[in-house]
Amino acid sequence: MSKKIRLVDENGIRTDGRKPDELRPIKLEVGILNNADGSAYIEQGKNKILAAVYGPREVHPRHLALPDRALLRCRYHMAPFSVQERKSPAPSRREVELSKVIREALEPAIFLERFPRTSIDLFIEVLQADGGTRAAGVTVASLALADAGMPMRDLVAACAAGKADGYIVLDLNDIEDKEGEADVPVAYMPSLNAVGLLQMDGQLTPEEFEQAFNLAIEGCKRIYELQKQALKAKYLAIKEAVEEAVE
Amino acid sequence: MTSTTISRIRQNQIAQLIASNKRLDGRGLTDYRPIQIETGIIEKAEGSARVRLGKTEVMVGIKIDIGEPYSDRPNEGVLTTSAEFVPLASPEFEAGPPGEDSVELARVVDRGIRESKAIDLEKLCVIPGKKVFIVFIDIYVLNHDGNLIDASALAALAALTNTKIFKYEIKDGEVEIKPGFEELPLVNFPVAVTLAEIDGKLIVDPWLDEEEVMNARLTISFDKDGRICAMQKGGSGTLSPQQIIEAVKIAKEKSEELRSLVVKKS
Numbered sequence: 001m002s003k004k005i006r007l008v009d010e011n012g013i014r015t016d017g018r019k020p021d022e023l024r025p026i027k028l029e030v031g032i033l034n035n036a037d038g039s040a041y042i043e044q045g046k047n048k049i050l051a052a053v054y055g056p057r058e059v060h061p062r063h064l065a066l067p068d069r070a071l072l073r074c075r076y077h078m079a080p081f082s083v084q085e086r087k088s089p090a091p092s093r094r095e096v097e098l099s100k101v102i103r104e105a106l107e108p109a110i111f112l113e114r115f116p117r118t119s120i121d122l123f124i125e126v127l128q129a130d131g132g133t134r135a136a137g138v139t140v141a142s143l144a145l146a147d148a149g150m151p152m153r154d155l156v157a158a159c160a161a162g163k164a165d166g167y168i169v170l171d172l173n174d175i176e177d178k179e180g181e182a183d184v185p186v187a188y189m190p191s192l193n194a195v196g197l198l199q200m201d202g203q204l205t206p207e208e209f210e211q212a213f214n215l216a217i218e219g220c221k222r223i224y225e226l227q228k229q230a231l232k233a234k235y236l237a238i239k240e241a242v243e244e245a246v247e
Numbered sequence: 248m249t250s251t252t253i254s255r256i257r258q259n260q261i262a263q264l265i266a267s268n269k270r271l272d273g274r275g276l277t278d279y280r281p282i283q284i285e286t287g288i289i290e291k292a293e294g295s296a297r298v299r300l301g302k303t304e305v306m307v308g309i310k311i312d313i314g315e316p317y318s319d320r321p322n323e324g325v326l327t328t329s330a331e332f333v334p335l336a337s338p339e340f341e342a343g344p345p346g347e348d349s350v351e352l353a354r355v356v357d358r359g360i361r362e363s364k365a366i367d368l369e370k371l372c373v374i375p376g377k378k379v380f381i382v383f384i385d386i387y388v389l390n391h392d393g394n395l396i397d398a399s400a401l402a403a404l405a406a407l408t409n410t411k412i413f414k415y416e417i418k419d420g421e422v423e424i425k426p427g428f429e430e431l432p433l434v435n436f437p438v439a440v441t442l443a444e445i446d447g448k449l450i451v452d453p454w455l456d457e458e459e460v461m462n463a464r465l466t467i468s469f470d471k472d473g474r475i476c477a478m479q480k481g482g483s484g485t486l487s488p489q490q491i492i493e494a495v496k497i498a499k500e501k502s503e504e505l506r507s508l509v510v511k512k513s
Contacts, residue, residue, distance in 0.1 A: 096350045104463075107483040184478070194485035198465065200478035201362045206495050209475050217488060 007164040007176055014176070016045070020169045023159070023219055028140070028230035030147045038148025040230070042140035045173050046130035049137055051144040056118035070115035074103035076137055078126040098134050105138050105158065105187035105197035111151040120150070131177035132160045138187045138197060139223055146231055155227050156196060158187035159219030161212040163204060168211045170219045184212045188220035253459050261460045262446045270450065270457075272301075277451045277497055284401065284508055286409045294410025294431065298402035301454055302392035304336075307402040308385050309410045311431075313422055316372070316379040324371020324379045328357035330386035330399065337391035351481070353386060356400045358477035359437040359468035360384070365407065367432035373415065378422055380412060382431070393454035396466050396479075397505070400439035405509045407433050437476055438505040440498035441466040444486055449494055451501055462486075465494050469502035471510075 008014055018024070024045035033039035036052035043049075059065040076099040080086050091099075102124065110120070122144070124137045138158035146152060162172045164180035177183055182202025188195055195217075204212060261271050268276055280301030289295035294309035316323060330353035332340040345353075360366065371380035384406070386399045411428035443453035443461035453461055462484025468477035475495070480486065486494070 093345075093350045093354060096347050097354050100347045100351055101480070104481065104483050108485045189485070192485070193487055195480070195488060195491060196485045198478060198480040198486070198491065200475060201358050203362060203470065203474045203476050205474050206499060209495060210492055213488070213491065 005175060005179055007180060008167045008169070012167065014164070014169065014173075016173055020167045021215060021218070023171045023222060024173065026223065026226055028143060028226055030143050030230050030234040036144070036148075038144045038146070038150070040140045040143035040147055042136050042143075044130075044132065044136045044139075044171070046128055047126070047133055047136045048128040049133060049140050050125045050127060051137070051141040052123045053120065053141075053144045053148040053150070054123075055120035055148075056115035057121070059117065059119040064119070065117045068116050069112040070110075071119045072103055072107050072110065072112060072122065073119055074099050074106065074122045074124070074141070076102050076124045076126070076134070078129060078133070082126050082129045098137070101197050101199065102134060102138055102141065106141060106145065106156055108194065108196050109142065109152050109154055109156050109189060110145065111153070114151055120145075129174070131172050131174035132185070134158070134197075135160050135185045135187065139227065143227055143230060147234070154189035154191045154194075155224060156187050156189055157220040157224040157227060158185065158197060159216050159223055160185040161216035161219060163202065163208060163212065168208065168215055170215050182208075182212065184209065184216055186213065186216040186220060188217055188224075190221050190224050253456055257456065258460045261457060265445050265448050265450060268448075272454065276448065277501065279452045279501070279505070280454065282401070282505075282508055284405050286405050292406075293412065294406040294408075296402045296405035296409070297389075298398045298405065300394060300398040300401075300452070302390060303394060303398045303454070304388075304390035305395065305398040305402045306387040306389055307399065307406040308387065309406050310383040310385070311410070311412050312381045312383065313373060313378055313415075314381045316376065320368075321376035322372045322379075323368040324366070325381040326357070326361060326366060326368065326384070327381065328353045328360070328384040328386070328403070330356070330388070332388050332391070336388045340388075340391070351479070352395055352399060355396055355439065355466055355468075355477060355479045356384070356386060356403050358479075359400055359439055360403065360407070363435040363437040363468070363470035363474075363476040365404075365433060365435040365437055365470075367434050370432040371412075373422055374417065374420070377420075382410075391455065393456070393458045394441050394452050397439050397441050397452060400437070400468065401505060401509065404436060404438060407431060408509060436471045436506055436510045437468050438502045438509075439466050439468040439477070440501045440505065442494045442498060443482075444484065444490060449490060449497065451497065465491065467495060467498040467502075469499055471506065473499060473503075
């Protein structure tokens, strides 16, 4: 493999102008789809992702129902137009795996035992992908669950860290994800100090991994604060609307 | 994926024993079950191996074919990994298209091999941009007694070590197969180590009953130089950051032990 694009320049600045430990700009909105019981939208860099929750509701097919808790189902899906070359809308093996790990990141956050014999169906649609969609997917899905009024132990914040041009960097963008040396996505519940999603690909020494992992946790904590703001913003907007109506 | 196929009494027994650093089958917390590896067991496959990890049994067959490269990697061979949960391996397995567990298994094994650059894919280019070798790694689970990931990764590595590629010549832009074989350019030796978390304790190589009880598992793949090349957390529980760092340390040690079973120290 010949030397390609430079991911971090001599001043330690990345292709999109960020410092190694900087997140991309993040915009979060809660409660944006009418039919869903809960919904949220995230923009993180050029990522644009929607999440919607339906449930708790009756399980179909019925034999999947669990006697002691709700069944959480999760579908992570990429729109055909979300990437450079059109992606077939049929679920790929990557999407099957990501749906599983995202579900496993969110399951421990929800009090599923409160809703036996029901299903909670979570849909994540990636409208535009720019690297780090599984992490952004977890972040936005967690907000959609909270928006649906789901009783939760904590919000789940997710963020990736990795290695690009020898630097440990936070929140990899598309080029860093593809051309960088390693990618470590992490989902984390700050008040429980619990990691629900952890994957890695690339090559890292155990020491580098520890650095990247700690940086990802740091990123999760920052995203967590943004999540809380976004949830509050929805209710502040409602409050203002009500106050205006009363006046 | 906790199912209710083992009784609460047994679940409690497993958890209580682990709390006092013991296991139901008499192993220490970081011990693997006995491992047996056989290679070259399927003559029609270009490479093959069977791994027995306790009662877990996995076969891997490797087939080589000639096909087209990916458009973004015109000078590299293609690697594809699939896993089949054959219904004869467990009462829980059903015939049909691959479920999410088998997709995950194949992708985690694939990630270890791909990210460690175990196969020198550039050497598998036949006609740049047109023809390359395709390496099919097919994981066949024959008996499921837990920790399919480690058994499969080990079987895949063992199978790759005895994989032969047929010789060929190019005549008028067409590939013709000649008699004789060459060795697959295998340059790295990744192995996967899986730990399970049960009641705050980490154990290596969970067997089926322990998988039923575990909160979460973490698989870490190491290459021959002790670098991490793949990771996967599974299960619907969580791990603390401290446990993850601890797991990396344990897994690194165990990975060397596993690799020495397949690759003799040079």
